[in-house]
Amino acid sequence: MSEVSAPPALSVAEVCQRIVAAPLFNRLIIGLILLNGVAVGLETSAWVIERFEGLLQGINRLILTAFVVEALVKMAAHGNRPWRYFASGWNCFDFAIIALSLIPAAGPLATLARLVRVLRVLRLVSAFPELRLLVDTLLRSLPSMFHIALLMGIIFYIYAVAGYFLFHEIDPTHWRNLPIALLSLFRIVTFEDWTDIMYTAMEVMPWAWVYFVSFVVMGAFVMINLFIGVVLNNLEEAKLRRLDELQMPPSQTEILRELRATQEALARLQKRMQDAPVPSTDRTPGGAAQ
CATH class of the missing domain: 1.10.287.70 (Helix Hairpins)
Structure with missing residues (x-):
């Protein structure tokens, strides 16, 4: 049997598309939004601020970094046309909140920075299709x-x-x-x-x-x-x-993705058929099986 050709390597855009489409990715973002809401609520307590201010600041930086990475991954998923990320009004809404979150939390804009942290909870609206x-x-x-x-x-x-x-x-x-x-x-x-x-x-x-x-x-x-x-x-x-x-017909990108997945499945099946042992049968000279 002929050797199985290796499946074509995925591009960066295709990898990012798979990451964005993964249910775990959306659950992770929802979890970070909820964590942000809890952290902002805890900042209203003077007792918590006195003892865990450093931890809350670390959580805030972690969440902000994750949101920036999320936006970059979604832009990269559009390949050579990252500006198509802004074709969705919800993406523009998320990007505006992320951009406002970059306001320094010190100086005259400290109050505005805290308010923006509260606004991050609004991202739950964009995370749930029903909302x-x-x-x-x-x-x-x-x-x-x-x-x-x-x-x-x-x-x-x-x-x-x-x-x-x-x-x-x-x-x-x-x-x-x-x-x-x-x-x-x-x-x-x-x-x-x-x-x-x-x-x-x-x-x-x-x-x-x-x-x-x-x-x-x-x-x-x-x-x-x-x-x-x-x-x-x-x-x-x-x-x-x-x-x-x-009910709209699939796009060209979706068709190519399905074809690639089918090719990979066929390649795995062909490899399993090659690795499977071939049963041997011993027969007598007269043609009857032993």
């Missing part, structure tokens, strides 16, 4: 939410002006001018002791409950349901888009 889907849904919902917020602003303005004319003499604390009236309506729509404002007005105007109840129904129940409806609608659309992406 990325939710954030993408919220971002895609912003245009529709803007129109709902505009409608809500109109309702707030109408009710604030009406509340000023109706109640500014009865309850000047909550209705003495338009900005204060808007703040009072915000308090009502969040259900923060809004009945106190209503009962104060009802002491002089017994029918004032109509104003407050109608605003609660319009400003709270209807608007909140509109926001929820928009988010759920965009979530369903995002799930459908993700299913379409999963």
Whole structure:
């Protein structure tokens, strides 16, 4: 049988692609993000800082180094086009946090450096596909939410002006001018002791409950349901888009990777067939097996 040819050597880009695609790599990054969150939380304790400040600083440097290496590996996975790393918005988000983490933790920027350490915990969003889907849904919902917020602003303005004319003499604390009236309506729509404002007005105007109840129904129940409806609608659309992406035909790189894996499997099988002993059979001169 012919000799088995050695499988072709993998390029740096292909090695980096395998590292990035490995589940262990993603779990390691998630573990470092969680470790960073724990370390940042411990820095809020004066007792811990007094005894373990050096250890926490070492952990911070280790995590920062790991994040820099992660970004470099992901860039190298794109081969001769490392700038394609920035084609993903989540990669840009991760890179921005890593770049901000390079701010020195001493001098006038020390407070900013500590805040950036907290922001690293946000990388959990980019590490989990389900969280990325939710954030993408919220971002895609912003245009529709803007129109709902505009409608809500109109309702707030109408009710604030009406509340000023109706109640500014009865309850000047909550209705003495338009900005204060808007703040009072915000308090009502969040259900923060809004009945106190209503009962104060009802002491002089017994029918004032109509104003407050109608605003609660319009400003709270209807608007909140509109926001929820928009988010759920965009979530369903995002799930459908993700299913379409999963059903897309494989790229040329994926096909070549599968072909290379198949060649390696065939080479291993051929080598096993060569190494396997050939069974020998002894036969009698008459042709019958012994």
